[in-house]
Amino acid sequence: MSAARQILALNRFEGGDKAGFEAGLQERLARREATFGAASVLFYEQPIEMVRGHGVHLYDAAGAEYLDMYNNVPSVGHSHPHVVSAIAAQAARLNIHTRYLTRPVEDYATRLLAQFPAPLTNLVMTCTGSESNDLAMRIAKAVTGAGGFIVTRAAYHGNTETVTAISPSSFTAAAAAAHVRLISAPAASGDVAGQFVAELRAAIADLQASGIGFAALVVDSIFSSDGIFADPAGFLQPALDAVHEAGGLFIADEVQPGFGRTGMMWGFARHGLVPDIVTMGKPMGNGFPMGGVVTRPEFLARFCQETGYFNTFGGNPVAAAAGEAVLDVIEEEGLIENAAATGALLQEGLLGLQKEFARIGGVRGAGLFLGLDFCDPDSGAPDQPMASHVINVLRQKFILIGAAGLYGHTLKIRPPLCFRPLHAGWFLERLREVLRAA
C-alpha cells in the first residue's frame, strides 16, 4: 500500500460499515455512491452532514457545533461576512474574463504582488492550486530546457495529470515516472539542512546523468502531506543554492503555507529565500475557487513564446474581489500575528502533552500548522491506528482533525486562522481526555 492509500484510509468511509447507520444516512450514502461513484470519498467512520459554517466552527444537520482544526481553505474563517459580501457585490456587478480591462483585477494584482520580494513581479491568475502547479512546471521546463522534477516522498501538489506525476501521495503504484525523483522529507532533528541538500544533490545528479535534465525542485515549504516540517527556520536555503548551481528553478508551492498560515505571509519567508516561482491556491479566496502563479517577467515571457496560455475563469473580477477581501481580513484582524501567537501557545500545550503521554513521539510546526506524531512508546515506530483512533474519537467530541505523513501517524493541526487561545485550550483538554482513555 502506498503512502497515499494509507493517508486516505485514515479518514475514508468504507461502504461496508454503513449497515449500522440510521435509514436517512444510509439513503444519503447510497445516493452519493450512485452519483459520485468510485471518486466519492468521505471523512470518518461515521460521515457528517455539514449545513453551516462560521469562524472556526462547522455545524451539522442536527445543529451540533464542531471545532474545525482541519480546514485551511476557509482560512480567514468559514463564511466570513466581509468575503461573502465582496463576492456577492462583485458577482452582481460584473463577472468576466481578463481580455477586457477591469479595475478589481488590476487592483488585486498590484496589492498581491506588493507582498512578494522584488524579482517576483508578474502574476498569472488561475482557478486552483493544481492549475498553478501545472503552469509552474511548464514555465520551469521552458526556462531550463530540462524535464526533470524533484519532490518529497509523500508530497501532494495537485490533481492534473502533469501535477499528479509529482504528487507521490496520490500514487497507487510505488514507482515515480522517469522524469521525477523522490527525496526524503526533512528530518525532524539533527542536521536537517545537510541531510535534505545531500539527497537533493544526489537526485539532481541522477536526473542530469539520465539525460532528462533538472528543471525544478517543487516544495511545499511546510511539508504538509509529508508530516509538517518547519525547523530549523532557514534549512531550505542550501537547497535553493544547490538548485541554482545546477541551473534549475525553485518552485515554492504556497497552497498550504501561504497567506499567513505559518505566522508569516509566505512559507518560503521562514527560510529567508526568494523562490523562482511561487504557486498559490486553497486559502487565496477563502473558498472561492482561485489560484495564482507569481514569477519573474523573463520566465513568464519565455513560457509564452512556447505556448498560448489563457485561463477563462482565472482573474475574473469576482475572484479578485474575494482575494482582496481575504487580504483585508488578514490585515484588519491581525491573522498573521494571531497565527504566530496562538500557534505558539498551541504548540506549547502539545509539547506539554508530549511530556504526559509517551505515545506522542513528536510535535512540530509553525504558526497554525502543527503536526503531532503518534509512535509506539517502546519502539518509536509510527502508530497509524492510534492516529486514526484519535481522529474518530475527537469527531465524537465535536472536533474535526485529520492526519498526514508517509506513515499516516501524524495529526495534522491546521485550523482557520481566526483560531484563538480559547479554542486552543478547548482542543488541548479534549485531546488529553482522548489520550487518557486510550
Place this chain on the structure above:
Amino acid sequence: MSAARQILALNRFEGGDKAGFEAGLQERLARREATFGAASVLFYEQPIEMVRGHGVHLYDAAGAEYLDMYNNVPSVGHSHPHVVSAIAAQAARLNIHTRYLTRPVEDYATRLLAQFPAPLTNLVMTCTGSESNDLAMRIAKAVTGAGGFIVTRAAYHGNTETVTAISPSSFTAAAAAAHVRLISAPAASGDVAGQFVAELRAAIADLQASGIGFAALVVDSIFSSDGIFADPAGFLQPALDAVHEAGGLFIADEVQPGFGRTGMMWGFARHGLVPDIVTMGKPMGNGFPMGGVVTRPEFLARFCQETGYFNTFGGNPVAAAAGEAVLDVIEEEGLIENAAATGALLQEGLLGLQKEFARIGGVRGAGLFLGLDFCDPDSGAPDQPMASHVINVLRQKFILIGAAGLYGHTLKIRPPLCFRPLHAGWFLERLREVLRAA
C-alpha cells in the same frame, strides 16, 4: 504562424499601438503589462474597461452599453440575479469540500445527471473545463490502456499541459506531439460525415500502427474554434461507431455547446449519439468557476484504481448552488427554446446578408452559436483582415464579437442565451452598415 496565433492576433492588443491613447488608458495598460507581463492579452485595437454587466449587455467605464455577441460564460445573462443570490446565500451559509455530506451538492448532482442518457450516471465535479478534459483524458487512458488522442486541426480543449497537447489552437510549433493526431474540421458541405470518418479512421490506424494505440476522439461537437460546424445533424454518428470499433472512447467536450447553447441541452444530442465521457465547464455556473465530468461508473472505477483523485474546490456547495440556479434559469426562462428560435431567426438574417454581400462566404451553426465566413468574392480565399476589420468596427458601434477558425476569417457569434429577436435585429442592422461601408 500557427492557427492559434492567427486567432489571437485578430483581437489582440499590441503594445506598440498605445501612443495614441489618452493618458489614463496608457497608465492602465502600463500597469497591466507590469503585473500580468507576457501572459496579458487584451481584446481590440483599443481595449475596453468593463465595469458592469446585465443580461446581454456589458457597460464600460464611461457608461456606454455594449451588446454582447461573444461571451458564452455568462450564459444565462450577465450577473443574473437568481444566480447571484444563490451564490451569495450559499457562500454565507457553507463553503466546504466534498468529504463531508452536503445537500446542495447531492441535489445538484442528481438534477444534472438526470439530463444525461442512461449509461452516463457518475459525475466528478471540477473547477474548470481544463480540469475536466485533463481528467477525461486520463480516464480514457486507464480504460483503454492506450495513449493516443485525435482532435480537429484548430481545436481548443483547455490549458493544462495534458490538455494543451490536444489543443492545436494553442500550439506555436506546427507539429503535434507523438500521441496526438490532427484531423480536418468537418466540411461545410458535401459528404460531411463520410469525409470526417475517413480522416478519423486513418488517424486511428496510424496511432495503432505507431504502437501508441488509440485512447479517444475528443470533439467539441459545435467545433467552436474550428469555425462552427453543426450540419447535417447526426454527422458524428459514424465517427462514434468508428471509435468504438477501434476500442476507443468518444469524449464529448460540452464546454462550448453544453447547457442549451445549440438549442438542445447538449451538443452531442444534435448528433443522436451517447458519448463515453462528457466534459463541462464555462457556462455551468454562469461565471462561477466550475466544471464536471460525466461518465459510466465502470470507467470512473477503472481510473480510480490507478490514482487517487480529489479536487478541493470541486463540488463545493457554492458551486452547486450556482449550477442549480443556472438550471433553474434555463428552465424558467425557456432559454433552450429561445436559443433555437432566436438562433434560427438570426441565422436567417445572416443568410439574407450573404445574398447581399459577396464577401460573406458562408453562414453556419445551431441555436445561438453561429459562424459567418469572410472570403474573397472572386477566389473564395479566407479573408482574415476583413474579419478583423468587422470586429473592430463593430466595437466602435458597441457590439462585442470575436473570430474563430483555422484561418481566423469566421465571425464567432455566441451571445448569452437571453439574446432576443430585438437584439438580433439590432445586430443585423449594424453588421449591414459595416459591410456597406467596407
